[in-house]
Amino acid sequence: xxxxxxxxxxxxLPMFARAGVxxxxxxxxxxxxxxxxxHDIPDLTLVLDDVGVDRDRLASYDKVCAHTLRDALPAxxxxxxxxxxxxxxxxxxxxxxxxxxxxxxxxxIVQRRPVSVGERFSFRVWATPAQPHPRGLRFSIRTxxxxxxxxxxxxxxxxxxxxxxxxxxxxxxxxASTEDLPAAAAWKLPADLGRRYGSVSGDLNPIHMHALxxxxxxxxxxxxxxxxxxxxxxxxxxxxxxxxxxxxxAFRRPILLPATVVFAxxxxxxxxxxxxxxATQHLDGAVTLSNWGx
Numbered sequence: 001x002x003x004x005x006x007x008x009x010x011x012x013l014p015m016f017a018r019a020g021v022x023x024x025x026x027x028x029x030x031x032x033x034x035x036x037x038x039h040d041i042p043d044l045t046l047v048l049d050d051v052g053v054d055r056d057r058l059a060s061y062d063k064v065c066a067h068t069l070r071d072a073l074p075a076x077x078x079x080x081x082x083x084x085x086x087x088x089x090x091x092x093x094x095x096x097x098x099x100x101x102x103x104x105x106x107x108x109i110v111q112r113r114p115v116s117v118g119e120r121f122s123f124r125v126w127a128t129p130a131q132p133h134p135r136g137l138r139f140s141i142r143t144x145x146x147x148x149x150x151x152x153x154x155x156x157x158x159x160x161x162x163x164x165x166x167x168x169x170x171x172x173x174x175x176a177s178t179e180d181l182p183a184a185a186a187w188k189l190p191a192d193l194g195r196r197y198g199s200v201s202g203d204l205n206p207i208h209m210h211a212l213x214x215x216x217x218x219x220x221x222x223x224x225x226x227x228x229x230x231x232x233x234x235x236x237x238x239x240x241x242x243x244x245x246x247x248x249x250a251f252r253r254p255i256l257l258p259a260t261v262v263f264a265x266x267x268x269x270x271x272x273x274x275x276x277x278x279a280t281q282h283l284d285g286a287v288t289l290s291n292w293g294x
Contacts, residue, residue, distance in 0.1 A: 045125065050122070086125060121147060138158055187260070271286070
């Protein structure tokens, strides 16, 4: 396995520009821009040490995701810190799929203990081999966060590269449907939610920024970030969350902005998000207290 140590967090805007150029027909033949011709995920790990938390940025994140300001980080916040490495990996010349156009379909986070805003992290990020999916190919970006030598946080973020699907491929997921759960709250999501979350998370994918840019990728309107939806559900769970837990979600259908959605919650810490008018399921999720595997 090749390990590349980065000096400082990569700049996001140039990587998104590069990802956008990779979507232009014929760009794959340009050096240092396009995705590779095979579907082989590179055996590459990116490492970034001594990563701290900007308290002002965290406060803005907490506000847009409805988290309470406190010393412990939201369980989804290390994803924000690691996301520049995700994008650096997916825009590497050796990576086979264009970053823009991938669909985030699942996300699993393991928080092994509360993480303080004052701690500093070392991140390791790599991708798993591509596997057949009914709608194309799926792969996961794996992330580990350590404080010193202690593993404190892990993530598996699964993406779909849309294309011809495997006829016999199943759509594997361990997240059960939550359509049976009762409504706990209704949330009104504004049209600019994607831009607001993008400004604090760094995820400036054009499918989230504006209806005009989303239409270039086949969406009739801008769509909410999946990781905003997950963060918002954890904010709603609040004090129900223990110090150590795993939380897994499946993103079923995109939320077209603006929208009104319903947050549903069960006594067993299963939760879901669905459309308020049509009951379309957008997200199914569950918190577990003992299953630490990714």
